[in-house]
Amino acid sequence: MSYINNPATGGGGGGTPGGTNGQIQYNNGGTFGGFTMGGDATVNPSTGVLTLTAGAVSNSKMANMPAFTLKGNNAASSGPPIDLTVVQSVQLLDLTEAWHTLCGGV
Numbered sequence: 001m002s003y004i005n006n007p008a009t010g011g012g013g014g015g016t017p018g019g020t021n022g023q024i025q026y027n028n029g030g031t032f033g034g035f036t037m038g039g040d041a042t043v044n045p046s047t048g049v050l051t052l053t054a055g056a057v058s059n060s061k062m063a064n065m066p067a068f069t070l071k072g073n074n075a076a077s078s079g080p081p082i083d084l085t086v087v088q089s090v091q092l093l094d095l096t097e098a099w100h101t102l103c104g105g106v
Contacts, residue, residue, distance in 0.1 A: 022045060
């Protein structure tokens with residue numbers, strides 16, 4: 001990454017930044033340009049924080065899951081989803097007694 005006129009490094013990559021005001025700038029082998037973030041994300045230009053648009057992550061964009069698992073959170077507090085096994089799902093839904101009845105005590 002090239003920093004133009006970066007006081008911390010005493011200079012930078014040289015050249016003239018490309019793009020226009022408000023665009024993300026880049027240096028591709030000495031060719032400078034800029035682009036505007038679009039689609040499912042926005043970038044805060046003052047902090048560089050990337051924010052996904054609400055509802056932008058569809059099931060097809062999520063990580064693959066192991067076979068015979070469910071996405072959920074079986075923790076006692078909020079947190080990221082995990083891939084729950086059948087046993088964890090039964091416990092989470094408090095179906096242990098029904099599970100034993102249906103499966104013959106397995």
